[in-house]
Amino acid sequence: MPNPFLAKKEYIIPYAAVWILIAGIHAAVLYFFSERLLLEASVDALIFNIILAGLGLSVWYAIRYYDSSNSTALDTLLYHLVTGTVALTVWLASGYFLVRISLPDFESYREFLNESMPWRGISGLLVYSLMVLVYYLYINLENAKEQRKKQDELQLQVREAEIDRIKAQINPHFLFNSLNSVSSLTLTSPEGAREMLVKLSSFLRYSLEFKENELTNLSDELDHIEQYLAIEKVRFGKRMQPDIQYGDDCKDCRLPNMILQPLFENAIKHGVYESTDPVEIKTHIRKEGDILRISLFNTFDPEAPPRKGKGIGLRHVANRLSLVYQLDNLMHVDKADNTFTVTLIIPQITIS
Amino acid sequence: MTKYSVIIIDDEEPARLLIKNYLSKHAEFELVAECENGFEGLKAIQELKPDLLFLDVQMPKISGFELLELLDEYPAIIFSTAYDEYAIKAFDLNAVDYLLKPYGQDRFDKSIYKAAQLLADKVKFEEPIKALIETRPEQQPVIDRIVVKTGSKITVVPTAKIQYLEADDDYVEVHTLDERYLKQQTMKYFEAHLDDSEFIRVHRSYIVRISEIIQLEQYEKDSKILILKSGKKIKVSKTRLKNLKEKLGI
Numbered sequence: 001m002p003n004p005f006l007a008k009k010e011y012i013i014p015y016a017a018v019w020i021l022i023a024g025i026h027a028a029v030l031y032f033f034s035e036r037l038l039l040e041a042s043v044d045a046l047i048f049n050i051i052l053a054g055l056g057l058s059v060w061y062a063i064r065y066y067d068s069s070n071s072t073a074l075d076t077l078l079y080h081l082v083t084g085t086v087a088l089t090v091w092l093a094s095g096y097f098l099v100r101i102s103l104p105d106f107e108s109y110r111e112f113l114n115e116s117m118p119w120r121g122i123s124g125l126l127v128y129s130l131m132v133l134v135y136y137l138y139i140n141l142e143n144a145k146e147q148r149k150k151q152d153e154l155q156l157q158v159r160e161a162e163i164d165r166i167k168a169q170i171n172p173h174f175l176f177n178s179l180n181s182v183s184s185l186t187l188t189s190p191e192g193a194r195e196m197l198v199k200l201s202s203f204l205r206y207s208l209e210f211k212e213n214e215l216t217n218l219s220d221e222l223d224h225i226e227q228y229l230a231i232e233k234v235r236f237g238k239r240m241q242p243d244i245q246y247g248d249d250c251k252d253c254r255l256p257n258m259i260l261q262p263l264f265e266n267a268i269k270h271g272v273y274e275s276t277d278p279v280e281i282k283t284h285i286r287k288e289g290d291i292l293r294i295s296l297f298n299t300f301d302p303e304a305p306p307r308k309g310k311g312i313g314l315r316h317v318a319n320r321l322s323l324v325y326q327l328d329n330l331m332h333v334d335k336a337d338n339t340f341t342v343t344l345i346i347p348q349i350t351i352s
Numbered sequence: 353m354t355k356y357s358v359i360i361i362d363d364e365e366p367a368r369l370l371i372k373n374y375l376s377k378h379a380e381f382e383l384v385a386e387c388e389n390g391f392e393g394l395k396a397i398q399e400l401k402p403d404l405l406f407l408d409v410q411m412p413k414i415s416g417f418e419l420l421e422l423l424d425e426y427p428a429i430i431f432s433t434a435y436d437e438y439a440i441k442a443f444d445l446n447a448v449d450y451l452l453k454p455y456g457q458d459r460f461d462k463s464i465y466k467a468a469q470l471l472a473d474k475v476k477f478e479e480p481i482k483a484l485i486e487t488r489p490e491q492q493p494v495i496d497r498i499v500v501k502t503g504s505k506i507t508v509v510p511t512a513k514i515q516y517l518e519a520d521d522d523y524v525e526v527h528t529l530d531e532r533y534l535k536q537q538t539m540k541y542f543e544a545h546l547d548d549s550e551f552i553r554v555h556r557s558y559i560v561r562i563s564e565i566i567q568l569e570q571y572e573k574d575s576k577i578l579i580l581k582s583g584k585k586i587k588v589s590k591t592r593l594k595n596l597k598e599k600l601g602i
Contacts, residue, residue: 173410176434177364180454184366187373235364276389276412303508304413 003060004138023049040109043102048095052127055087059131080132088124092117170207181234196234199227213324216257218250225260232268239279240272246285253292255346256324262313263342267298274304292346302338355382356403356471361393363411371406374460380468390414391506394422402427404467409433414508418499420445428467495545498526500533509533515564515582517542519557552599554578555589562599
């Protein structure tokens with residue numbers, strides 16, 4: 001933060017005006033009440049107040065230099081007592097010296113100046129304290145402003161992420177194509193249409209309730225996946241051959257919710273979308289000590305050129321895993337011949 | 353009454369079923385084939401020469417748009433897709449209509465009336481005006497594959513395999529390491545749609561993969577040639593030399 005009085009025109013002008021006023025009063029008091037010569041009064045007021053105005057500005061640097069964030073109030077007070085004393089001593093000494101060389105007849109003024117020194121010290125102390133207060137107030141206001149700005153930005157980011165997330169979870173093409181299938185089913189199998197709508201609704205409900213850091217049971221996740229696959233099965237028929245295998249000891253394992261759906265969506269997008277032959281989507285889930293290992297294999301047409309946008313859904317999964325578990329390398333991807341494999345390693349140790 | 357023949361190309365069975373059902377309300381249209389991918393579709397179009405086509409965009413092997421690129425004659429086309437982002441492109445291709453899934457009988461009927469009107473007026477469904485597509489590079493910013501037809505064989509060439517392109521009258525020769533394909537397209541189109549961090553146009557007749565370049569040589573007094581990894585020599589035009597040097601960082 002730069003010195004507010006020097007950085008901003010709207011501050012430096014009032015600051016200068018106040019000091020001109022003070023210097024004026026200073027001179028007037030000496031001239032009218034103490035009955036000093038006009039020359040003496042003006043020189044005294046000019047010299048002492050210009051220096052003090054300068055010191056007032058430099059108090060800023062004393063404050064900025066001193067990091068009060070991890071010191072006690074007493075420390076801060078002591079610090080300002082020391083810097084204040086030094087500053088005032090410099091002020092009084094230099095003022096005295098300058099007045100002495102500026103006045104042609106200093107001897108007649110010396111006694112008055114000596115006597116007024118304690119008063120000058122006290123008024124200087126007041127000015128110093130006032131400046132310290134003003135600066136602290138300014139810093140606090142600026143910090144609060146900054147903080148509010150940061151908070152607003154953060155909130156905006158969170159909201160944007162949320163929207164992105166919802167968009168990513170519920171692919172609009174999936175939704176519209178599924179609705180089109182429902183529409184078609186009403187002709188051939190009203191019952192099937194009803195069933196599909198129910199599945200689609202539960203799928204949407206689960207997706208919308210999703211929270212970034214929430215863990216869920218594998219069995220819930222698999223229910224959700226089964227709904228998803230059942231919906232896609234209506235669209236793709238024989239072209240999609242899913243198969244999920246898991247041990248009974250896996251059912252209660254915990255994992256971030258909605259972590260599996262993007263994997264299946266990816267398998268469908270790059271496998272089923274691009275192939276005219278049936279595409280197998282095999283899932284093996286095993287518990288191995290402290291980890292749950294989830295592997296998804298899908299066949300794909302090796303001749304179909306890779307489509308654009310590949311990997312965004314998967315990257316999102318990897319990012320979430322590293323965020324939730326604070327560990328990297330929890331997702332592995334392998335592409336060989338005509339099989340694409342994604343493996344997730346989900347730690348089962350309770351996270352604090 | 354002459355009936356108009358119709359082909360449905362959609363990879364999802366329920367979607368085809370729905371179109372079939374909507375279509376059955378219109379006696380003047382007759383379904384002659386339904387196909388579940390672009391390859392089948394292309395074959396059926398060439399054999400049956402339908403009057404009207406219902407076409408999905410996203411399909412295995414080749415997309416609806418890629419399929420159209422391979423046609424010599426155009427039927428009337430009604431797109432039927434869940435993707436709204438291709439609508440402008442579809443109309444650039446003189447499509448009769450663009451149906452967004454899911455749609456109802458009402459919306460379907462509107463399209464079919466429009467198609468019937470155009471067919472009755474014997475409107476010729478021309479090959480898409482390529483110039484129009486060229487002026488809209490934003491419609492398909494970067495292509496990642498090219499679909500070509502050699503006789504009856506269709507090949508999907510990933511752009512990653514292309515070494516260079518050479519203009520040849522109305523065609524562009526697409527050269528990969530071991531093959532050469534002919535594509536009816538303009539150099540301007542490829543210049544606009546190939547990734548310009550990978551490819552550069554160095555001559556009126558040549559677009560080259562940058563990473564294939566191994567040497568830039570003086571040819572005659574004031575002309576240069578490029579030498580590719582394969583040994584192929586390619587002319588560089590004077591006007592494009594500066595741009596090439598910038599890309600190569602020399």
